[in-house]
Amino acid sequence: MSSSETTARRSRRGRIFDLAERAPQGDPFETAEECRAYDRSVRTSMIIPMQHMMKLIGPDCGPDKDVLEIGCASGLLSLRLAAQHRDSTFTGLDSNDAFLEVARENTIFANLVSYGGDFACDWARYSRLPYPDDSFDVVFSFCAINRWDKPARILPELARVCRPGGAVLLYDLARDADEGMVSFVLQYAGGDANAFMTSLRASYSTEEMRELLDQVGLNDWSVTKEGINLVVSSRARDTGYTVGEPGIYERIFD
Amino acid sequence: MTQEAITRNFLDTPSFWRDYPERDIEFVRWYPCDVKPLSADQIYATREKFPKTTSFYVHIPFCNQVCTSCPYNKFSTRNTLTQRYIQALKREIDLYSQLPHVRDTVFTSGYFGGGTPTTLRAEELDDLLGYMKQRLNFSPDCSVTIESTPVDVDQQKLDVLLKHGVNRMSLGVQTFHDPLLRYLGRARAHTGESATRTIELIDRSGLENLCIDYMIGIPGQTPELWAQDIRTLMDLPVTSFSVYNYAVMPGSEVFFALQSGATPPCPSTREADEMYQYLHTTLMDAGYLALTYNDFIEPMRPEWEAAGVKTYPVVKDGSKPYRGLETDTFYLTDHLSQIWGRCGDMVAIGSGAYGYLNNHMYLNEPDIESYISRCNEGRLPVVMGAYTDEHEQRCRSLVLGLKLLRVKRSVYRERHGVDPYEYFKDKVDDLVAKGLLEVDADAIQVTYPKGWYYIDNISKSFYSDANYRLPQPTSASTEILKWQIDRTDGRKGLPLVQF
Numbered sequence: 001m002s003s004s005e006t007t008a009r010r011s012r013r014g015r016i017f018d019l020a021e022r023a024p025q026g027d028p029f030e031t032a033e034e035c036r037a038y039d040r041s042v043r044t045s046m047i048i049p050m051q052h053m054m055k056l057i058g059p060d061c062g063p064d065k066d067v068l069e070i071g072c073a074s075g076l077l078s079l080r081l082a083a084q085h086r087d088s089t090f091t092g093l094d095s096n097d098a099f100l101e102v103a104r105e106n107t108i109f110a111n112l113v114s115y116g117g118d119f120a121c122d123w124a125r126y127s128r129l130p131y132p133d134d135s136f137d138v139v140f141s142f143c144a145i146n147r148w149d150k151p152a153r154i155l156p157e158l159a160r161v162c163r164p165g166g167a168v169l170l171y172d173l174a175r176d177a178d179e180g181m182v183s184f185v186l187q188y189a190g191g192d193a194n195a196f197m198t199s200l201r202a203s204y205s206t207e208e209m210r211e212l213l214d215q216v217g218l219n220d221w222s223v224t225k226e227g228i229n230l231v232v233s234s235r236a237r238d239t240g241y242t243v244g245e246p247g248i249y250e251r252i253f254d
Numbered sequence: 255m256t257q258e259a260i261t262r263n264f265l266d267t268p269s270f271w272r273d274y275p276e277r278d279i280e281f282v283r284w285y286p287c288d289v290k291p292l293s294a295d296q297i298y299a300t301r302e303k304f305p306k307t308t309s310f311y312v313h314i315p316f317c318n319q320v321c322t323s324c325p326y327n328k329f330s331t332r333n334t335l336t337q338r339y340i341q342a343l344k345r346e347i348d349l350y351s352q353l354p355h356v357r358d359t360v361f362t363s364g365y366f367g368g369g370t371p372t373t374l375r376a377e378e379l380d381d382l383l384g385y386m387k388q389r390l391n392f393s394p395d396c397s398v399t400i401e402s403t404p405v406d407v408d409q410q411k412l413d414v415l416l417k418h419g420v421n422r423m424s425l426g427v428q429t430f431h432d433p434l435l436r437y438l439g440r441a442r443a444h445t446g447e448s449a450t451r452t453i454e455l456i457d458r459s460g461l462e463n464l465c466i467d468y469m470i471g472i473p474g475q476t477p478e479l480w481a482q483d484i485r486t487l488m489d490l491p492v493t494s495f496s497v498y499n500y501a502v503m504p505g506s507e508v509f510f511a512l513q514s515g516a517t518p519p520c521p522s523t524r525e526a527d528e529m530y531q532y533l534h535t536t537l538m539d540a541g542y543l544a545l546t547y548n549d550f551i552e553p554m555r556p557e558w559e560a561a562g563v564k565t566y567p568v569v570k571d572g573s574k575p576y577r578g579l580e581t582d583t584f585y586l587t588d589h590l591s592q593i594w595g596r597c598g599d600m601v602a603i604g605s606g607a608y609g610y611l612n613n614h615m616y617l618n619e620p621d622i623e624s625y626i627s628r629c630n631e632g633r634l635p636v637v638m639g640a641y642t643d644e645h646e647q648r649c650r651s652l653v654l655g656l657k658l659l660r661v662k663r664s665v666y667r668e669r670h671g672v673d674p675y676e677y678f679k680d681k682v683d684d685l686v687a688k689g690l691l692e693v694d695a696d697a698i699q700v701t702y703p704k705g706w707y708y709i710d711n712i713s714k715s716f717y718s719d720a721n722y723r724l725p726q727p728t729s730a731s732t733e734i735l736k737w738q739i740d741r742t743d744g745r746k747g748l749p750l751v752q753f
Contacts, residue, residue, distance in 0.1 A: 016288075016734075016738055016739065016740075017737050017738065017739060018737065018738075018739045043505065044504070044505025045504065045505055047504045047505045047509070048504045178723065179723075179724075180270065180271060180723040180724045180725055181270075183724060183725050183731075183734050184270045184725040186730075186733045186734050186737065187725065187728050187730040187731055187733060187734065188503075188730065189733065193733040193736075197737050
């Protein structure tokens with residue numbers, strides 16, 4: 001196949017799944033038990049996205065940084081980063097008390113096994129963060145934007161509490177992801193397939209996120225699509241997965 | 255660094271589409287991929303073709319010990335469920351035996367896969383095989399394969415299998431090194447020594463073709479251990495041999511064992527490629543014949559040659575003496591030839607089984623309880639699939655046919671009424687320019703070694719537009735159906751007629 005043909009055939013969107021229109025889901029987690037189920041899925045089927053996010057945000061997190069996670073859910077990501085960066089301070093905020101209950105359970109367990117790191121979580125309304133301007137070096141969220149009611153009111157808050165020269169990084173699903181990739185993830189999502197598709201349908205496309213950022217004056221923030229994910233960053237960054245060293249075929253044949 | 259190794263291994267493994275010069279490693283085994291809801295009534299509504307010969311695939315979704323790395327439809331063996339399942343299989347066989355498409359067809363080969371089909375007890379195997387023989391027509395030289403592990407087969411089961419004409423067994427050995435088996439979570443299941451004992455037992459029983467499976471990419475596997483495994487293979491009475499990539503599933507026990515450093519890392523991509531190359535050159539230097547890039551059979555025997563088995567040169571300029579086997583000239587490789595080479599019919603029996611009949615690829619209900627209910631209600635348990643029109647059939651014959659490394663142009667012309675090179679000229683020319691294919695008057699052939707390494711890129715080059723950049727369907731594709739916009743059936747534009 002020629003490369004021009006490849007380009008012509010590249011787009012696989014809008015053909016298989018009902019993803020044309022965004023279908024908001026609100027916050028689907030009501031009970032602590034539902035939150036624990038989500039927690040288990042982050043530990044297993046979402047482990048690779050979690051590690052990808054850690055790789056992206058890790059270099060910004062230490063030393064001596066104040067790090068804020070918006071929508072920390074069960075707290076796993078901040079707990080893991082806190083253990084890696086013990087000289088930084090991590091704060092997780094969530095507006096769902098059921099999630100905070102599970103985040104506290106995870107924090108207790110992390111302490112029991114001496115996992116280390118400085119992490120605390122608390123309740124907050126994301127559109128009115130309880131901090132003065134320029135309070136944090138790093139502000140991030142992981143797979144949370146798709147549950148936000150009014151992102152146009154939240155995004156400027158994230159910019160406000162982030163210090164000049166700091167980093168805001170938001171990681172979520174991209175509704176305009178390659179449909180082949182969506183099929184592939186669905187096949188391996190097992191019992192989490194419904195939650196995955198509901199979140200995907202509630203997520204933003206690259207274009208919609210770009211419009212949203214422009215609308216609230218964050219024109220200099222970047223939006224990139226990586227696999228099935230959307231990465232929003234207050235500064236341009238290399239989001240690419242590392243896919244390993246070249247195989248020997250490059251040595252043998254070229 | 256362990257974490258790097260595991261991350262790379264995972265990201266390499268399940269990514270399902272890579273364009274050349276990146277090497278695609280999704281194992282292409284079915285086509286088409288754009289599956290839709292489909293029922294048996296829809297498949298047989300219009301009779302498009304009468305298969306003269308066919309193959310069967312029976313899925314036995316039980317294992318005595320379920321491996322953490324296995325992506326297939328399977329359950330731990332439970333006695334009552336097994337019995338109900340066998341009853342359902344027999345109902346399904348009954349339904350097929352009455353179907354005009356299958357009633358007068360001759361089965362030339364078949365395959366019992368899983369799961370582990372030999373987790374069934376000897377009496378159950380006897381019952382099931384006997385029932386199939388009684389209801390369906392088998393050719394005298396029908397080649398039947400059964401998958402097993404080194405611990406789920408004994409003399410009694412072997413006697414039953416031989417009695418019913420099973421002449422090929424595929425044994426999941428993975429490796430003969432006990433520490434590696436432990437990393438795979440198979441320590442409780444078998445050891446290198448028990449595998450050797452079982453292989454000797456099978457050899458003494460007189461089974462014609464014993465195939466063993468190895469894996470490349472196991473945690474802790476090194477080139478030295480791999481070379482020892484290859485030597486072991488060549489010393490044992492093993493007729494044929496397959497190798498597969500070991501995939502670390504995210505969030506699995508092995509995944510965390512790797513991350514915490516509890517097990518040594520998986521080989522790097524480079525090491526894994528070198529292991530493939532070592533395997534290819536060592537076996538073919540010793541005269542082994544290639545069936546695919548990952549399946550080999552023992553050097554030509556006089557009795558095979560006398561029976562008309564043919565080979566072809568793997569390297570066309572003659573710089574290497576390597577030979578490949580023409581699978582359609584040998585009854586012991588009929589199943590491969592039927593499903594990939596001829597792209598012929600295959601009746602799927604059992605929960606989660608894939609088949610191909612009347613120009614439809616189809617999948618049976620993967621949920622075992624729903625499967626049992628449907629069979630007991632007298633309904634064929636087909637749930638999804640795709641119709642292949644003439645264009646898709648032409649694509650399919652190259653997507654799957656080139657997995658056997660060589661497609662004969664005359665055979666293709668006879669089947670499809672067009673020459674494969676003329677029909678796909680741009681694509682073939684492009685692959686020839688990249689050094690992946692060679693074309694002459696007789697055949698389109700995958701180059702060695704380059705084309706072998708890019709075998710799945712080559713296959714995918716012949717996907718139709720409708721299938722471009724779609725992953726291989728699995729039994730979990732039923733999840734996809736729930737979310738599709740277009741819920742029309744997989745027959746694509748053919749009129750629906752009530753059966």
